[in-house]
Amino acid sequence: xxxxxxxxxxxxxxxxxxxxxxxxxxxxxxxxxxxxxxxxxxxxxxxxxxxxxxxxxxxxxxxxxxxxxxxxxxxxxxxxxxxxxxxxxxxxxxxxxxxxxxxxxxxxxxxxxxxxxxxxxxxxxxxxxxxxxxxxxxxxxxxxxxxxxxxxxxxxxxxxxxxxxxxxxxxxxxxxxxxxxxxxxxxxxxxxxx
Numbered sequence: 001x002x003x004x005x006x007x008x009x010x011x012x013x014x015x016x017x018x019x020x021x022x023x024x025x026x027x028x029x030x031x032x033x034x035x036x037x038x039x040x041x042x043x044x045x046x047x048x049x050x051x052x053x054x055x056x057x058x059x060x061x062x063x064x065x066x067x068x069x070x071x072x073x074x075x076x077x078x079x080x081x082x083x084x085x086x087x088x089x090x091x092x093x094x095x096x097x098x099x100x101x102x103x104x105x106x107x108x109x110x111x112x113x114x115x116x117x118x119x120x121x122x123x124x125x126x127x128x129x130x131x132x133x134x135x136x137x138x139x140x141x142x143x144x145x146x147x148x149x150x151x152x153x154x155x156x157x158x159x160x161x162x163x164x165x166x167x168x169x170x171x172x173x174x175x176x177x178x179x180x181x182x183x184x185x186x187x188x189x190x191x192x193x194x
Contacts, residue, residue, distance in 0.1 A: 009074070009127060011119035016074035016088055016127075019058050024075065025051040027084050031107035039169050040145050041105040043176065070094070072127065076106065076120045085111045088124045090132065098135030098183075100128055117151055125155065129183045136182045142167050143175040156189045157181045 009016040031037050032049040049057070064071040070093040076086035088104035104120055106112045128134045139157060141148045157179035165173040 009123040010079065011123055013079055014085075014116050014119045014123070015077050015079050015082075016120065016123050017077055019061070019073070019075055020084070021055065021058060024084055025054040025058065028054045028087075028107065034107070034109070037105060037107055037109075040142075040148065041103070041107075043140065043142065043167060072100075072132070074120075074124070074127075076104070076116065078111070078116070083108070085116060086120065088120050090124065090128050090134075090137070093132065093134070095132075098133070100132065100134050100137050102128070102137050102139045113147065117147075118154070121151060121155060125181070125186055129186055134183060136180055139179045139181075141177050141179060142169065143177060144169060144172075149177070152179045152181075155181065156185055158185075 072090040085108040086106040090100045093100040161178040
């Protein structure tokens with residue numbers, strides 16, 4: 001299994017890799033000040049973070065990766081210049097049941113809606129199903145995040161649970177939708193594309 005220091009998966013334009021403790025806290029701290037990104041990435045209110053606070057979160061992430069082994073954390077980087085543009089996670093991994101929850105987001109505004117998220121999700125699914133050998137993955141998405149809804153549906157995720165009007169964002173109450181994808185469904189989809 002990959003450790004946080006050695007993760008490296010590549011697609012056409014992006015790669016998933018480890019955290020850089022020097023530069024990434026400064027970058028990710030800026031993302032936490034972007035209300036649009038935070039509303040898309042987090043399901044609970046999250047205050048803006050300083051670089052030191054982000055660095056502390058990274059230490060917690062690394063502890064969970066190594067000790068609890070219920071989390072895989074990747075940075076999303078552009079292959080051309082290795083620029084850090086987002087993050088991708090498989091969290092709450094339950095190995096006995098073969099389940100995990102996916103989250104990903106492109107934090108850099110200039111790189112959103114350009115296909116980087118699709119490539120990152122493809123890599124994340126390959127890792128979840130090939131490396132971790134999970135039976136299923138779940139993605140929980142707020143109904144206002146139309147881009148994420150389309151992305152997960154494009155990859156064959158099925159709506160499984162809809163919690164009505166449970167998330168407050170931008171002055172409104174929104175539904176939260178849980179999407180699921182089974183390993184067998186993902187493999188069938190890959191065969192159909194070949």
